Amino acid sequence: MSETRQTTDDAQATTDSELAGGASPGTDQPLEVTSGETRERTREEWVEHEFEGEAKLSVSDLDVYYGDDHALKGVSMEIPENSVTALIGPSGCGKSTFLRCLNRMNDRIKAASIDGSVQLEGEEIYQDGVNLVELRKRVGMVFQSPNPFPKSIADNISYGPRKHGDLDTGLLANLLGRSDDDAVDELVERSLRQAALWDEVQDRLDDNALGLSGGQQQRLCIARALATDPEVLLMDEPASALDPIATSKIEDLVHDLAEEYTVVIVTHNMQQAARISDQTAVFLTGGELVEYGDTDQVFEDPQSQRVEDYISGKFG
Amino acid sequence: MASATDTALVSEDTSETEAVAAGAVGLAAVLFALSLASVFELVTITDPVAGVPMVALLGGLLVVLGFAVVTFGVGSRLGYVATDPRPTAGLVASTAFGLVWFVVGGLVASQSLGFGTAGWVIGALVTGGAAFAVSAFPREDIGSTLPAGGLALFAGIVFLTGVIGPSWVWNLGWEQQASFNAEFTIPVLTAFCSLLVGWAAAKAYGGFGARGRHVGAYVLVYLNAISIIALLFLLVAFTVLKGLPGLFNGFAFGAGAGPEVTLVGLTFSLPVSWPFVMNGVALLNDVNGVLPAIAGTIWLVIGAVLFAVPLGVGAAVFITEYADRGRFTQVVEIATNGLWSTPSIVFGLFGLAFLVPRLGNQKSLLAGMLTLGFMLLPLVVITSRESMLAVPDEYRDASAALGVTKWQTIRSIVLPASLPGIVTGIILGVGRIAGETAPILLTMSGSVAPPGSQTVDVLGGFQFQSAPPFVTNPELMQATSALPYQLYSLITAGVGQSSNIGAIDEFRWATALILLVVVLGFYAVGIATRYYFRSKLQHD
Structure with a gap:
């Protein structure tokens, strides 16, 4: 990272204003643009995002390698509380990898090695002695394709809390009169309501979840993640496998969830990012975070020429 | 064209x-x-x-x-x-026709016309070549x-x-x-x-x-x-x-037709008398039967399944979920495949040489159960492994993302999803071991034509004592018969030993039919179980 900055400064000194189009709002022209996808140097201030309130997650100098492949290069960003942060960029730019670093799901990939720091409310999650169960309870995740378990709708929702031992519904608990059946019902209803699914499924909570439509399944997965009462919700292209109507339901849902939760959402769909997010981070090929800022600013007035090209559809 | x-x-x-x-x-x-x-x-x-x-x-x-x-x-x-x-018509069809007509020509030349070697070869070549030409050109x-x-x-x-x-x-x-x-x-x-x-x-x-x-x-x-x-x-x-004539020999139906039984202090007559499946072999029997062998077969299969399934599924869980994919799992894979194709007589010899001396130094039901269990084990491992690998990784990811530990994921997600496949493996395996003769011959063989009193009663055989080992079960340690073994020994025993049995041929066929019915019965149980587990995983 520091190397990059160094060369950026050099470039600044030597480059004339040879780039086409007024991409940079700065006084002097720092960019070194050759053509199209360019060899533009990333500048530090592009990824600085000022916001009010606390940072829920702060990432600094995060590098991820898959074997010899350097998938994420020195990413630093702060994610504000109770907001929607969109991560956009072309395929293979590392945005999903970044997302999976936030609840250490990358630990499940043997070839991945992670270097850097991620702090959840000031606590480092990449250190010895981190309780992964607790971390993933606080940082929930929703995947690209809907993946409900082959169980009933109610069992899908209560799965997490039951396995964490927060709810006890086993035979023994029933016999001892300690069963939390009422609490389970309550949890199922609350989670499904939060995920805007309750009205559609309240009559068939005991049916197999695989009988739901794709959009319903995805909302069920969101409800399942909400049932463990997380603080952060990570979403990996949650609407990419859904039709427009189901997509718009998910988008509304994400918008509502941001009142209580910190939502980080990866998406391929730039319009979607523009519609639902408060701030947007643009990753470009090579695993670099190129620009991060207020969504309106990023989409209307990007500082980077490459980001402008990407957003206006010139590549990506 | x-x-x-x-x-x-x-x-x-x-x-x-x-x-x-x-x-x-x-x-x-x-x-x-x-x-x-x-x-x-x-x-x-x-x-x-x-x-x-x-x-x-x-x-x-x-x-x-x-x-x-x-x-x-x-x-x-x-x-x-x-x-x-x-x-x-194409080369394949032409070659096939050429070959067929080669044989026809050769047979006609050598057998009907009586040509010598040179003659029939020429005749065969001529007809075969002609057929090839007719279909190819x-x-x-x-x-x-x-x-x-x-x-x-x-x-x-x-x-x-x-x-x-x-x-x-x-x-x-x-x-x-x-x-x-x-x-x-x-x-x-x-x-x-x-x-x-x-x-x-x-x-x-x-x-x-x-x-x-x-x-x-x-x-x-x-x-x-x-x-x-x-x-x-x-x-x-x-x-x-x-088999039917022997099976229903002396069959009677109606109130009080059957033998008297005592259940929970109540003595009453069964409404069915079915001598072939209710009797053993004895001099005074009107109709002899194979009850001891039926009971032996059923207990054998139950014992083998109880022994092999937990071990096999456990091994499969370790291989698919815990072990790193690599040389070790490959070796295990090859070993299990090899074990499954090992001839049953080899398992029988292992049982005779290893199990029998350690289990009271006599052939016993327990030794038979364990031997058949060893035979069943590789198939359970193979099919369990396959069905666990078929469980989508998305389930495991989703479970991990909820902060659920690996073992709980295996127990609540992976195992239920792979149960139908595991049960399929057990069904296939039971079909094989229930009909095995060689291992039973070596590890369990009871008498050729056991009387009804030798019917094994495993549940009733448990005895409790105040001194170690506290629980014993002589029934398990006894030699008993099983249907395939009884069939085999009836065929090889000759007239002398089976003189108690009247129509020996009828008796054998009925035994074979009963064996078929018992195996199909296990199939039915297995298929019903699989259906149950599968219906829990699927919507409508």
């Missing part, structure tokens, strides 16, 4: 020629069924069918079919029938009909003229006095010819070309599948028919 006609996009109404070809295909199928029926002697070849002796009927039908097919091919070549043939309509139809004509004429008649026997002149007789040869040859000619007729029906080849292959595959299913049914039906 030198096709006489262009292929029409929409074919006309079924033409008369197509109807004739379809009729020929149907006739070939009927002929195939008839010849199969004669192979299994449902009809003997001298029996009259509709007033005509079977052999004449088979021959006549062959001639008709052969003539029809040849006519169709020639008619197509001359342009009377609109078809879409390719320039040649002319257009497809000639190439695929003439050799097939010619063969049917030839075979039909041979049967009709009595060259191979009902009393025909061909002594091979080997040391073992092997010979082919007409009862077997005529139906088999007919079946073969009817398949060939049916294929040619089906090609003709499809108008040759791509569509004709498709229809031809369809008919061949279909007839083949049906004959295999028919064979299976025949096998089961054969056993059932042979």
Whole structure:
């Protein structure tokens, strides 16, 4: 990272204003643009995002390698509380990898090695002695394709809390009169309501979840993640496998969830990012975070020429 | 392509020629069924069918079919029938026809004409070469009909003229006095010819070309599948028919017909008396039965399953979920596959040499259970592993993302999702071990014809003591019989030892039938279990 900055400064000194189009709002022209996808140097201030309130997650100098492949290069960003942060960029730019670093799901990939720091409310999650169960309870995740378990709708929702031992519904608990059946019902209803699914499924909570439509399944997965009462919700292209109507339901849902939760959402769909997010981070090929800022600013007035090209559809 | 006609996009109404070809295909199928029926002697070849002796009927039908097919091919070549043939029937068909006619020519030259070695080789080469040339060089309509139809004509004429008649026997002149007789040869040859000619007729029906080849292959595959299913049914039906008389010997139904039993202090008579499954073998029995062997078989299977399934599933969990994919898992995989194909007598010897000395130094039910359990183990590992690998990783990811530990994920997600597959493996394995004779012979063998009093009662056999080992079960440590073993020993024992049993042949067949029923019963239980687990995983 520091190397990059160094060369950026050099470039600044030597480059004339040879780039086409007024991409940079700065006084002097720092960019070194050759053509199209360019060899533009990333500048530090592009990824600085000022916001009010606390940072829920702060990432600094995060590098991820898959074997010899350097998938994420020195990413630093702060994610504000109770907001929607969109991560956009072309395929293979590392945005999903970044997302999976936030609840250490990358630990499940043997070839991945992670270097850097991620702090959840000031606590480092990449250190010895981190309780992964607790971390993933606080940082929930929703995947690209809907993946409900082959169980009933109610069992899908209560799965997490039951396995964490927060709810006890086993035979023994029933016999001892300690069963939390009422609490389970309550949890199922609350989670499904939060995920805007309750009205559609309240009559068939005991049916197999695989009988739901794709959009319903995805909302069920969101409800399942909400049932463990997380603080952060990570979403990996949650609407990419859904039709427009189901997509718009998910988008509304994400918008509502941001009142209580910190939502980080990866998406391929730039319009979607523009519609639902408060701030947007643009990753470009090579695993670099190129620009991060207020969504309106990023989409209307990007500082980077490459980001402008990407957003206006010139590549990506 | 030198096709006489262009292929029409929409074919006309079924033409008369197509109807004739379809009729020929149907006739070939009927002929195939008839010849199969004669192979299994449902009809003997001298029996009259509709007033005509079977052999004449088979021959006549062959001639008709052969003539029809040849006519169709020639008619197509001359342009009377609109078809879409390719320039040649293809190398595979030509080679097959060449080989068939090579054999026919060789047999005629050596057996009928009595030529020596040089003579029959030349004759065979000439006919084989001619058949190859006829099917390879002319257009497809000639190439695929003439050799097939010619063969049917030839075979039909041979049967009709009595060259191979009902009393025909061909002594091979080997040391073992092997010979082919007409009862077997005529139906088999007919079946073969009817398949060939049916294929040619089906090609003709499809108008040759791509569509004709498709229809031809369809008919061949279909007839083949049906004959295999028919064979299976025949096998089961054969056993059932042979076994039923012995099975229901002395069967009575009605109030108080059966023996007295005592349940929970109440003594009453069963409404059914079924001596074959309620009795053992004894001098004073009116009808002897195989109750001890039935009980032995059932307990054997239960014991083996109880032993092998937890171990096998546990091993599969370790291999798929915990162990790193690499050399170790590969070795385990090869080892389990190898174990599953190990002959059962080897397992039996292992049981005899390893288990028996350690379990009271005598053959026992427990030793048999464990031996069969060892046999079942590899299949349980293989199928459990396969079905666990088939559980999508998305489930594991989703569970991990909820902060659920690996073991809980395995228990609540992976195992339930793979249960149907595991049960399928158990079903297959039980089918094998329930019918095993060799391991039982070596590790458990009870008496040849056990009396009813030797019926093993594992549940009632537990005894509790105040001193170690606290629980004992003499029933488990006793030798007992099992159905396949009893069947085997009844067949090899000879008359002397089985003199207590009256109609020994009937008794054996009934034993075989009961074995079939017990195995199918285990299948039914397994399939019901699988259905239950599967229905829990799926929506409607």
